[in-house]
Amino acid sequence: MFPFSAVVGHDDLRLALLLNAVHPGIGGVLVRGEKGTAKSTIVRALAALLPELEISANCRFGCVPGTADCPDAPHDGVERRAAKLVELPVGATEDRLVGSLDLEKALTEGVRAFQPGLLAAAHRGVLYVDEVNLLHDHLVDLLLDAAAMGRAHVEREGVSVSHPSQFLLVGTMNPEEGELRPQLLDRFGLTVQVKAARDVGVRAEVIRRRLAYEADPVTFAAKWAHEDVALKQRIADAKAKLPEVSLPDGELRRIAAVCAAFEVDGMRADLVVARAATAHAAWRGASEVEESDVEAAVRLALPHRRRRDPFDEPGIEEQQLEDAMRQAAEHAEEQEDGPDDDGPGGGELPEPQESPRDAPKGNGNAPQERPAPEPSPAFKARMLEVPGVGEGAPGKRSRARARTGRVVRSSTVDGSGLHLVDTLTNAAPHQASRGRTGPGLLLTAADLRKAVREGKESNLVLFVVDASGSMAAQKRMSAVSGAVISLLRDAYQRRDKVGVVTFRGSQAEVALPPTTSVDAAATRLKKMRTGGRTPLADGLLKAHRVLEIERLRDSRKRPLVVLLTDGRATSSGLGGDPAKDALKVAGLLEQTAVVVVDCEQGHVRLGLAQKIAEALHGTCVRLDQLSADHLAGVVRAA
Numbered sequence: 001m002f003p004f005s006a007v008v009g010h011d012d013l014r015l016a017l018l019l020n021a022v023h024p025g026i027g028g029v030l031v032r033g034e035k036g037t038a039k040s041t042i043v044r045a046l047a048a049l050l051p052e053l054e055i056s057a058n059c060r061f062g063c064v065p066g067t068a069d070c071p072d073a074p075h076d077g078v079e080r081r082a083a084k085l086v087e088l089p090v091g092a093t094e095d096r097l098v099g100s101l102d103l104e105k106a107l108t109e110g111v112r113a114f115q116p117g118l119l120a121a122a123h124r125g126v127l128y129v130d131e132v133n134l135l136h137d138h139l140v141d142l143l144l145d146a147a148a149m150g151r152a153h154v155e156r157e158g159v160s161v162s163h164p165s166q167f168l169l170v171g172t173m174n175p176e177e178g179e180l181r182p183q184l185l186d187r188f189g190l191t192v193q194v195k196a197a198r199d200v201g202v203r204a205e206v207i208r209r210r211l212a213y214e215a216d217p218v219t220f221a222a223k224w225a226h227e228d229v230a231l232k233q234r235i236a237d238a239k240a241k242l243p244e245v246s247l248p249d250g251e252l253r254r255i256a257a258v259c260a261a262f263e264v265d266g267m268r269a270d271l272v273v274a275r276a277a278t279a280h281a282a283w284r285g286a287s288e289v290e291e292s293d294v295e296a297a298v299r300l301a302l303p304h305r306r307r308r309d310p311f312d313e314p315g316i317e318e319q320q321l322e323d324a325m326r327q328a329a330e331h332a333e334e335q336e337d338g339p340d341d342d343g344p345g346g347g348e349l350p351e352p353q354e355s356p357r358d359a360p361k362g363n364g365n366a367p368q369e370r371p372a373p374e375p376s377p378a379f380k381a382r383m384l385e386v387p388g389v390g391e392g393a394p395g396k397r398s399r400a401r402a403r404t405g406r407v408v409r410s411s412t413v414d415g416s417g418l419h420l421v422d423t424l425t426n427a428a429p430h431q432a433s434r435g436r437t438g439p440g441l442l443l444t445a446a447d448l449r450k451a452v453r454e455g456k457e458s459n460l461v462l463f464v465v466d467a468s469g470s471m472a473a474q475k476r477m478s479a480v481s482g483a484v485i486s487l488l489r490d491a492y493q494r495r496d497k498v499g500v501v502t503f504r505g506s507q508a509e510v511a512l513p514p515t516t517s518v519d520a521a522a523t524r525l526k527k528m529r530t531g532g533r534t535p536l537a538d539g540l541l542k543a544h545r546v547l548e549i550e551r552l553r554d555s556r557k558r559p560l561v562v563l564l565t566d567g568r569a570t571s572s573g574l575g576g577d578p579a580k581d582a583l584k585v586a587g588l589l590e591q592t593a594v595v596v597v598d599c600e601q602g603h604v605r606l607g608l609a610q611k612i613a614e615a616l617h618g619t620c621v622r623l624d625q626l627s628a629d630h631l632a633g634v635v636r637a638a
Contacts, residue, residue: 001044001045001046001048001380002041002044002045002213002221003045003220003221003224003227003228004042004045004046004048004228004231005228005231006051006209006213006220006223006224006227006228007038007041007042007045008197008202008205008206008209009197009202009206010037010042010192011040012192012193012194012299012300013029013031013042013192013194013484014364015463015508016029016190016191016192016299016300017029017043018049018231018235018283019190019276019279019283020048020189021050021237021239021277022167022235022239022242022279022282022283023239023242023275023276023278023282024167024168024187025224025275026074026168026190026275026276026279027147027169027187027188027189027190027272027273027275028147028168028169028170028171028187028189028190029169029170029171029190029192030132030167030170030171030172030173030174030185030187030188030190030191030192030304031041031043031171031173031186031191031192032171032172032173032174032175032191032192032193032194033174033194033195034174034176034195034196035174036056036161036196037194037195037196037556038194038206039172039194040130041507042170043126043128043170044085046085046126046170047082047083047084047085047125047126048082048228048232048322049228049232049234049235050082050083050125050232050235050506051083051236051239052079052080052081052082052083052236053054053080053082053083053124054079054080054082055078055079055124056070056072056073056075056077056081056165057073057076057077057079058072058075058076058077058078059072060072060116060120061116061120061123061163061164062081062120062121062123062124063075064124064375065078066369067164068185069162069164070163070164071114071161071162071163077566081389083124083125084125084126085123085125085126085128086118086121086122086125086127086128086167086471087128087130088118088127088128088129088135088139088143089130090129090131090134090135090136092118092139093488094138094139094142095117095330096116096117096118097117097139097141097142098116098118098144098154098354099114099115099116099119099120099154099161100114100117100118100159100327102114102115102608103500104288104591106420108459112382113265114154114159114161115460117152119142119143119146119152119165119167119623120152120163120165120166121300122164122167123163123164123165123167123570124164124167125167125168126167126168126170126470127143127167127169127170128170128171128172128580129143129166129169129170129171129172130171130172130175131172131174131182132171132172133173133174133175133179133180133182133547134173134266136394138313138394138406138455139458141185142150142442143169144184144187146165146167147167147169147187148187149602150164150165150166150371151163151164151165152165153476154166156164158576166497169187169188171188171254175517175519176515176517176520177519179492179519185307185593186265186266186268186304188304188437189212189275189276189301190272190300190301191300191301191304192275192300193303199596199611201318207279209311213564215326219481228435229520234283234309234472237285237478238279238283238285238324239282239284240272240467241282241287242278242279242282243244244280244284244287245281245282245287245288245289246287246288246289247277247278247281247288247289248288248289249486250434250565251289251290251291251293251294252274252279253296253328254291254325254328255273255274255277255294255297255298256270256272256327257324257485258273258294258298258302258325258328259302260326260618261328261483261500262302262305262306262320262324262329262424263306264302264306265306266479267294268297269301269302269305270306272301273294273297273298273301273302273558274297274298276296276297276301277289277293277296277297277596278575280293280296280297287385289327290464291329291438293343294325295321295325295474298324298325303625307583308377310463311608312594318618323337334527336446336520358426358520371502376478376479376481376482376483377541378574381433384397384461384487384490384595385397385398385399385458386398386558386559386560386593387593388556388558388586389401390457390459390554390558391457391556391558392457392458392459392556392558393458393495393554393556393557394455394456394458394495395457395458395494395496396456396458396493396495397457397458397459397493397496398456398457398459399454399456399457399493400454400455400456400457401414401452401453401454402453402454402455405540406453406454406455407451407452407453408452408453408454409452410422410423410450410451410452410485411451411452412449413449413450414450414452415450415451415452415453416450416451417451417455418448418450418451419449419451420454422449423443423448423449424441424638426446426447426449427441427442427443427444427447428441430442430447434437435550456494456568457557457558457562458494458495458496458497458557459494459496459497459557459558459559460496460497460498460499460502460514460547460550460557460559460560461487461491461496461497461498461502461559461560462498462499462501462514462543462546462559462560462562463484463487463488463498463499463500463521463564464501464503464539464540464542464543464561464562464563464564464565465480465484465500465501465502465503465528465565466502466503466504466534466536466539466563466564466565466566466599467502467504467528467529467530467531467536467566468503468504468505468530468531468532468533468568468570469504469531469532469533470534470566470567470568470570471566471599472535476491476599476601476623477530478598479623479624480597480623481525481526481595482562482603483623483624484525485522485525487521487562488518488521488525489518492518492519492520492619495516496516496518497514497515497516497557498512498514498515498516498518498521499512499513499514499515499546499549499550500512500521500524500525501539501542501543501546502528502539503534503535503538503542504529504530504532504533505531505532505533505535505571506532506533506535506537506571507535507540508535508538508539508543509521509526509542510542510546511528512524513546514546514550532577533570533571534565534568534569534570534571534578535569535571535572535578535583536565536567536568536569536578536582537569537573537578537581537582537585538561538564538571538572539565540582540585540586540588540589541585541588542583543563543589544588544589545559545605547559547561547589547592548626558593558594558595559592559593560592560593561589561592561593561595561616561618562594562595562597563594563595563596563597563612563616563618564599564611564623565596565597565598565599565609566598566599566600566601566608566609566611567598567600567606567607567608567609567611567612568606568608569581569582569608579608582615583611583615586612586615586616587615589616590615590617592618593614593618594613594617594618594619595612595618595619595621595622596609596612596613596616596618596619596620596621597620597621597622598620598621598622599623600622600626
């Protein structure tokens with residue numbers, strides 16, 4: 001294993017992991033970064049630095065000696081072992097995570113026994129989830145419950161078990177592959193953004209050390225053993241000192257003021273900052289938390305909690321942090337002098353400074369070609385559901401048969417995997433007639449039952465946006481952009497893949513190839529230019545080609561096309577009549593679920609979008625009716 005001390009750079013990541021090793025109550029670390037930045041290498045190296053554990057002898061759950069609420073209690077004796085790093089694969093099943101009925105004992109001894117899963121193995125150690133943003137939602141829910149309660153509860157297949165499950169949760173992710181659900185994001189105590197160094201000297205040293213490790217791992221590890229041993233001892237010393245570290249009331253007020261200034265939701269941020277600051281003080285060998293400890297904790301604990309929208313950039317501007325710390329100090333001093341007329345805790349809290357990305361920008365408009373205006377305020381979009389039952393990747397949109405969903409029944413024909421309880425139940429009445437005299441069950445092929453699972457799937461949502469001159473009016477394009485942003489946010493929450501096709505001038509273009517990164521879609525939408533003629537036929541044809549390519553990549557992911565247009569067709573790349581060509585091309589999409597958003601405005605309406613919707617065998621809804629309740633009814637009717 002590559003030594004922890006030998007990793008070049010990544011000081012924030014190293015500090016975040018070490019603080020969690022000192023104080024596991026901080027709540028873990030989320031490592032965000034591009035591929036090839038040693039995220040997995042440094043996390044795996046952490047396990048070697050953790051202090052040895054005293055566990056109850058013959059305890060499958062690694063409990064502290066004397067633990068009474070353990071399925072294996074009472075225990076006899078004490079053992080010592082190293083802390084474990086348990087990896088949760090993205091494709092893990094629910095059985096593998098929480099545990100299941102011990103199949104061997106059930107079949108050979110005829111008894112119900114629990115086989116612990118990864119949550120049990122990770123108790124008092126590290127649970128590492130690589131590509132955590134790609135983890136199936138139903139596994140995320142189980143992970144959240146265990147992380148929040150410190151226990152795992154299993155109620156399945158006739159087994160009822162509750163066991164301790166306290167672990168340091170470490171996840172890595174590449175933001176280009178999609179973002180995390182907000183519920184899971186908030187569970188990580190600290191977050192770190194890692195990037196490959198641009199300094200030539202640093203990059204050269206990274207290559208030098210990696211090549212040396214690959215040439216002779218044993219010699220390389222021995223070279224860094226002294227540094228790792230020193231770090232391990234420092235962690236142990238800091239853990240021992242942690243109970244003695246005090247958090248003065250002035251620093252506590254500073255923490256509360258900074259968290260309030262950045263308007264983070266809930267109180268978890270305040271608690272995490274307090275724990276991280278205390279651990280940082282213990283790491284320094286100090287007996288009292290100081291301002292530098294709070295600042296270090298804020299840098300790691302608040303960036304991901306400021307993110308209220310999937311399209312917000314995570315992080316804290318340096319000037320914002322300096323201003324917030326300064327104003328928090330002033331606020332704390334005022335409180336120490338005594339409350340003002342506003343009562344206890346009165347006084348105005350500091351506000352973070354405006355981020356550069358929020359500052360107004362010049363539009364640089366050209367006479368005939370204009371950037372899209374700022375979108376109207378987004379609304380909450382209700383679910384757009386593809387009709388029927390699919391077999392796509394797990395998500396939260398349309399109904400689907402799933403290999404990893406919840407078991408709803410058993411079957412002799414359909415299903416995936418063995419439905420153990422029904423198999424045993426079906427075989428049990430026949431044991432005497434089959435001549436069973438000892439332990440175990442006698443099974444036949446007729447006894448076998450398959451588990452039928454159902455869940456939700458994610459879909460490909462392809463936005464086809466009319467960006468022509470007839471749509472370029474400031475108010476109209478602003479409303480269109482706001483609608484798309486709302487639907488993109490919904491796609492983010494439902495784990496969908498999204499793509500954007502725009503058409504204007506003489507042709508259509510793929511503004512964004514299908515991706516799971518919806519913030520990339522929002523960025524491309526803001527850069528979209530408008531103006532020119534309306535090549536509606538080419539827009540539909542381009543959408544058809546995008547869907548054909550995606551079907552080759554994944555035939556199970558069902559598409560949903562959302563066409564935003566006023567229905568006018570004034571240009572055609574097919575050489576014929578623009579309107580007739582658009583209706584002809586629409587036939588290529590008649591087997592696809594389509595919702596046409598009619599963007600035509602004014603008292604006199606031509607109803608052209610309605611004709612396009614009929615040709616597509618889809619449903620048409622007016623832009624000013626694009627409310628959550630209306631969308632839900634429209635799409636389900638479609």
